[in-house]
Amino acid sequence: MKLLWKMAAVVVMLFVMIDFVMAQSQANLINQGCSQVNASFEFFSNLNTTLANLRRQLSVNKTHFATAELPRSSSPVYAIVQCRNYLSIVDCVSCFDIAAVDIRKYCRLVNGARVIYDGCFLRYETNRFYGTANALGNAGKCDNSTIRNGTASATSYNAVVDALLSDLVIATPKTKNLYAATVTEVAPGGNTSVYAMAQCAETVTEIECQNCMNVAYENIKSCPPRTGARAFDAGCFMRYTNTPFFASNQTINISRFLRSGGSSNKKAIIGGMVGGVGFLLLVLALLLRYRLSRKKKITTRGNVLGSTELQGPVTYNYKDLKSATKNFSQEYKLGEGGSGDVYKGIVKNGNMVAVKRLALSTSKAKADFESEVRLISNVHHRNLVRLLGCSRRGPDLLLVYEYMENGSLDSYLYGGKRGTLNWQQRFDIIFGTARGLAYLHEQFHVRIIHRDIKPGNILLDDELQPKIADFGLVRLLPEDQTHLNTKFAGTLGYTAPEYALQGQLSEKVDTYSFGVLLLEIVSGRRCSDTNIESDTDFLLEYAWKLHENDMHLKLVDETLDSDEYKPEEVKKVIEIALMCTQSPASLRPTMSEVVVLLISDRSLVVSLSRPTFVYSEDRIRDGSDNPPASMSNATATLSEFIGR
């Protein structure tokens, strides 16, 4: 009898543990966001009522979706919770409970917040947001691991994932609950399957859901052969992976939703039209659609998901920031730059921020500060570091930025974290940086030229996505710091020659720096390092020589595994880098052209025009190298300029 009890206890424990593990993985946080505006006591009292109402609906009505609101209060609250329909009600409620604690923890004191998990999402705002499915800030996240040959070939995995996701895009909006989940074996009898699900908030229309699915698909369609991926948006969620995350009896038969206009039909039509002009036109149309959708994605992706974060800059109290940074202690210092030192700060709501203490106090700077801050705080892009607020009342002018967990790119290229970035991560950093610059140059209503693009100004978030720091401050700097003058040691580094030598400023100055940055990312070397073989060529010059001898791949960082990149792709990236560093500046592409070049599949067939290489006098005197005539000319120009 005793034994039986023990066995029963073990069985119960096992079930509890399985349930616990399930609940834990379902509470894996995908995304969060907080408003910047503090709310009143009344708001939080209303929020508590609203959250309790949501919980009651889930547990008593046994639903997976609920809304609750207190609209007629002077501090109105609107809230939504949604669980993935494959969860049991018990798991759904426990996901909600975790969300309700987290949302208060992550976003204390503010009037809008969201948390998105694998298993559920919870969001509240002070205005009615229920109908919005697509919002700026939508994104996809690919898993880090890649499907290994042996379980299934990457090619067939890619094909199955793509077919499954395309089917979900079509089927999900047509289902009753705007929810679908499916499993497909990659190869019959093999042991690899793809598990995929998609869901829209039940308050959005079928058309809204359809739009949201299209965007979600765009955001993760290039993830395979990564083992899995998730896409999230204000009103929908999509996920695939090769490991089960729902029970096998939770799948939905979606084939009936695909019959009219489904993807299998489309394929049949394509098959029937092979040959002839029709096929050609179709390919062209698809290509155009692809381009347009890529373009759309590039221009519309911001940092916000709906109204949550669309708020102005916050004015911080100097004393608060002083204590948040432990009195600007050395221990909290993150870095130093031309415009001032940066400190880590822990502000009152528990959030981490980065505080920049501007190294200027001229009356002109103080006068410009306010308008500059207002301008910068309106810059919202996923690849630009967000300015949260400022303090101008204390002894120093302070700027408060979002905090980037992983610090700056330089430590990954040649600092302590050297060799940890794989090729895909490097490419993502290159691509994101190009998009951030394109936004500053062409899409923001005021053209902002950064002027100081270098690895130290590229910060990485917790997914190693790049965010450009330190833009828009130039007008606050004293005149003599706005462009370099005589301070270069043998190389101009990241600075375009026409800017360093003649002070000619255009957005192509950033294009040039971007090109140099790109070479550093590919090679893992500083632009000011000379190469090992000849010990005379700086990185850029070395890259040009390799290019002229068609030996691009010699430039690639030796810490990169040659299995993980395609030689053609790396070569193309190097050619884009060289294109960006051409002189005169008019030959360089704009940053939006760079973005298109990076994502297009075509290889570049262009003849490139070498830039002006610049030497310091020391290098010429030591005679270790015989620069070609064109370079000697450049040297002469420089020497005249410096006036040595």
Ligand SMILES: *[C@@H]1O[C@H](CO)[C@@H](O)[C@H](O)[C@H]1NC(C)=O
């Ligand atoms: C709301 O609930 C939280 C957690 O239960 C509690 O800490 C907080 O004091 C409550 N706020 C109000 C205004 O009732």
Ligand SMILES: *[C@@H]1O[C@H](CO)[C@@H](O)[C@H](O)[C@H]1NC(C)=O
């Ligand atoms: C399943 O996949 C593994 C690789 O992870 C492989 O070693 C194994 O042989 C496969 N099993 C079957 C039954 O195909």
Ligand SMILES: *[C@@H]1O[C@H](CO)[C@@H](O)[C@H](O)[C@H]1NC(C)=O
């Ligand atoms: C699915 O299977 C689980 C056991 O694996 C069972 O507890 C549950 O009731 C099933 N659900 C449905 C809808 O059949």
